[in-house]
Every structure is written in structure tokens, then in C-alpha cells.
Amino acid sequence: MNCNLCPRRCNIDRNLGKGYCGESNEIKIAKYSLFMFEEPCISGEKGSGAIFFSGCSLKCVFCQNYDISSLDFGKTITPNKLAEIFKELEEMGAENINLVNPTHFVKGIIEALKIYKPNIPVVYNTHGYENIETLNEISKYVDVFLPDLKYIDPMLSSKYSKCGDYFEKTSKVLLAMRKLKEDKFENGMMKQGLIIRHLILPLCTYDSIKILEWIKQNLLQTKVSLMAQYTPYAKASNYPEINRKITKREYDKVVSKYLELNLDGYVQERDSSSTIYIPKWDFVWQFLMLTLLQFKCNIKLILRVRGNNIIMMVNVFSLISKALDVAVTKFDSKDSINSKLYGIYAQFKSCVNDLPVAQLNYLYDQMETSCDRAKCLYSKSGNLDDLKIADVYQKFQKIISAKLESLKEYGKEYEI
Numbered sequence: 001m002n003c004n005l006c007p008r009r010c011n012i013d014r015n016l017g018k019g020y021c022g023e024s025n026e027i028k029i030a031k032y033s034l035f036m037f038e039e040p041c042i043s044g045e046k047g048s049g050a051i052f053f054s055g056c057s058l059k060c061v062f063c064q065n066y067d068i069s070s071l072d073f074g075k076t077i078t079p080n081k082l083a084e085i086f087k088e089l090e091e092m093g094a095e096n097i098n099l100v101n102p103t104h105f106v107k108g109i110i111e112a113l114k115i116y117k118p119n120i121p122v123v124y125n126t127h128g129y130e131n132i133e134t135l136n137e138i139s140k141y142v143d144v145f146l147p148d149l150k151y152i153d154p155m156l157s158s159k160y161s162k163c164g165d166y167f168e169k170t171s172k173v174l175l176a177m178r179k180l181k182e183d184k185f186e187n188g189m190m191k192q193g194l195i196i197r198h199l200i201l202p203l204c205t206y207d208s209i210k211i212l213e214w215i216k217q218n219l220l221q222t223k224v225s226l227m228a229q230y231t232p233y234a235k236a237s238n239y240p241e242i243n244r245k246i247t248k249r250e251y252d253k254v255v256s257k258y259l260e261l262n263l264d265g266y267v268q269e270r271d272s273s274s275t276i277y278i279p280k281w282d283f284v285w286q287f288l289m290l291t292l293l294q295f296k297c298n299i300k301l302i303l304r305v306r307g308n309n310i311i312m313m314v315n316v317f318s319l320i321s322k323a324l325d326v327a328v329t330k331f332d333s334k335d336s337i338n339s340k341l342y343g344i345y346a347q348f349k350s351c352v353n354d355l356p357v358a359q360l361n362y363l364y365d366q367m368e369t370s371c372d373r374a375k376c377l378y379s380k381s382g383n384l385d386d387l388k389i390a391d392v393y394q395k396f397q398k399i400i401s402a403k404l405e406s407l408k409e410y411g412k413e414y415e416i
């Protein structure tokens with residue numbers, strides 16, 4: 001059957017080709033993991049079980065997930081595998097199953113949810129540009145709607161997301177979502193309901209204010225999550241007016257309106273505008289490295305495919321793991337820890353020398369994510385070991401960054 005799942009209405013057979021979303025009928029995901037950066041009633045203490053779907057039917061020029069929404073990064077999976085992922089995330093302690101950008105895979109998702117319906121809430125986390133028919137279909141399988149309301153002004157939606165009818169369509173969808181799911185909470189966690197997200201964009205505060213007023217008038221008592229994490233990304237550099245973070249003045253203006261309207265929900269701090277909220281799309285490499293480390297017998301097979309780079313990566317990972325062991329081992333003399341670590345850093349430095357840019361970038365992202373995670377653990381537990389681990393990751397990151405900088409000097413930063 002031809003695809004008309006979203007308002008783009010491409011009317012094409014996705015078994016034979018791809019529509020505006022850039023995806024065939026096969027489900028493709030870039031990552032799944034416990035994710036701590038959603039609203040508190042979604043992430044809770046253990047994290048939301050987020051599954052990031054590749055492709056997108058909206059494709060905003062500033063997309064914070066550009067690599068997966070537009071560059072088709074990801075791995076194809078079957079509905080059966082998706083059902084297994086639901087189970088796995090549930091067993092990991094996820095507070096919910098969070099379907100991030102699911103619209104164009106609704107059919108496959110429904111198939112997976114028929115195979116296994118999790119015992120935790122299912123969150124439909126969408127850009128909001130939906131068809132009412134699609135929404136009615138998925139609403140039987142999901143519990144929480146987490147849509148964006150990005151713009152009211154058609155000039156903005158047309159310029160940044162190539163859809164002048166964004167508000168026309170999304171406003172109807174939000175009203176329908178409100179009717180479909182009444183809010184229900186247990187111990188502070190949302191079990192069913194609706195939260196509307198709005199991201200403040202540079203130079204667009206007039207639109208943000210109109211959005212808040214519209215919500216106040218039309219969706220009274222709906223939680224609103226005001227987001228300030230905008231960071232120029234993707235093609236934002238082609239639009240000078242949005243090629244910066246929001247200013248304090250812009251932030252204060254929108255937050256004042258939020259408070260004046262007495263809206264209920266969440267307001268993000270302005271210093272949240274960082275790439276820390278952008279997940280690293282490591283599905284393929286994560287999978288490969290886990291396969292390598294857990295099933296060493298497979299190494300020969302994979303080596304044939306990736307050659308020496310894999311050997312390098314294995315060395316790099318083993319050095320990282322050694323350094324972490326040293327950092328958290330209790331030595332009597334502080335010097336002996338430092339000298340051991342120093343030796344490992346030196347080996348790491350010579351090891352990364354031979355890695356190509358793609359893998360250096362991958363490692364850099366890994367170090368950043370791991371360092372953030374360790375810092376986050378430290379802030380919760382106060383355990384100094386977590387702080388030492390964060391230091392180690394940071395040091396590795398600096399070494400990689402120095403290598404990347406030196407490659408830039410020689411004009412090799414695009415080498416794969």
C-alpha cells in the first residue's frame with residue numbers, strides 16, 4: 001500500500017522506494033538506551049528506554065539529530081527485533097519505552113507492539129506533524145504523547161522545516177491527543193497523558209509567545225515543557241539568524257510569558273544549550289565493539305572486513321579499560337597511580353596516531369558521553385571513583401582532540 005502516513009502524503013510504495021522521510025518500510029534505528037535527558041516525569045531515576053528511529057518526515061534545518069534524521073545513519077531491524085528491544089529496555093529498568101521520532105515507522109512499531117506490549121508506558125515522542133488517521137491508529141498502542149509544537153508562523157515553518165501548514169496540522173493533532181489521553185501520574189511519573197514541548201529558537205521569541213498563548217487558550221491544564229537547549233547544528237549555519245544559541249534576553253522574555261500565563265510543566269535552564277543533549281549515534285560501532293569484546297572468536301571474521309583499524313580500536317579500548325582499572329584501584333602512593341596512568345596515556349597517544357578521522361571522531365564522542373555519565377553518577381553518589389573515571393575519559397578526549405586538530409592543520413579532517 002502506498003504511504004500517506006504523514007502530512008507529506010508522498011503516496012509512494014515504500015517497498016520499492018523512499019519518500020520524503022528517506023526511509024523504506026523496513027524499521028531503522030540509530031540507537032537504543034536508557035536516556036536521562038527527558039522531562040523528570042518521563043526519565044525518572046532510572047531513565048527512559050529511548051529508541052531513536054532513523055529518517056524523519058519533518059527534517060528541520062537546525063535538527064539536533066541531523067545525522068540520523070537526514071544522513072540515514074542506523075541499522076535495519078525487524079518488528080521481532082524491535083519487540084526484543086522493548087523487552088531488553090524493560091529488563092534494564094527503563095521507566096517507559098520512548099519511541100523517538102516514530103511517525104514514519106508507525107506500521108512496523110504497531111507490529112512490534114502486537115508481538116510484545118511492554119508492562120511500562122509507551123511514549124510517542126514526535127515532532128507533531130502528523131495525520132489524524134495515523135494518530136488514531138497508534139493511540140491504541142501508546143500511553144503518553146510527547147509532541148513538539150515548533151512554530152505558529154507559517155513563514156518560519158516553511159523556511160526551517162519546509163512545511164507552511166505545520167501549525168494548521170499540528171494544532172489539530174494536539175487537540176486530538178488531548179481528547180485521547182487524560183493525564184495520569186503515579187509517584188511523580190507520567191503513566192498516561194500529554195506533554196507539549198516547545199524549543200525556543202533565536203530571533204523567534206514572538207512565535208514562542210504566541211505558542212504559549214495558544215496552549216493557554218486551547219489546552220488548559222496541559223503540561224508544557226519549555227526548552228532552551230537550542231544549539232546551532234546541521235544546516236543552521238546557512239541561516240545566520242539562527243546560527244547562535246538563544247540570548248539571555250530571549251530566554252527571559254519567553255520564560256516571563258510562561259510564568260505570566262501560569263502554565264504548568266517544566267522550564268529548562270538557559271545553560272542547557274549544549275550538545276550534551278544530543279545522543280551519540282553509535283549503534284553500529286557499539287554493536288561491533290561489543291561483538292568484538294564479548295565474542296573474541298569472531299575477531300578474525302571482522303578483521304577481514306575492517307583490516308588494521310579494528311586491531312587499533314581493540315588496542316585503544318583495552319588501554320582505556322586498563323586506565324580505568326588503574327584510576328579506581330586504591331594505591332598507597334598517589335605517584336604510582338599517576339605514573340602508571342601517564343604510561344597508558346602515552347601508549348594511547350601513539351595508538352590513536354594511526355586511526356582514521358571517522359574512528360577518532362567516534363572515540364571522541366564516546367569519551368564525551370562516558371565522561372558526562374561518570375560526572376552525572378558522581379553528582380548523585382558522591383563516589384570519588386566516578387570522578388576519577390570522568391578525569392580519565394577527559395584526558396583521553398584531550399589526546400584525541402589534539403590529534404584531530406593536528407589533522408586539520410594538514411587538511412585531512414575529511415579523510416575517512
Ligand code: SF4
Binds near residue numbers: 009012023104
Ligand atoms: S511517512 Fe515518509 S513516505 Fe510516508 S508520507 Fe510521510 S514522508 Fe512520505
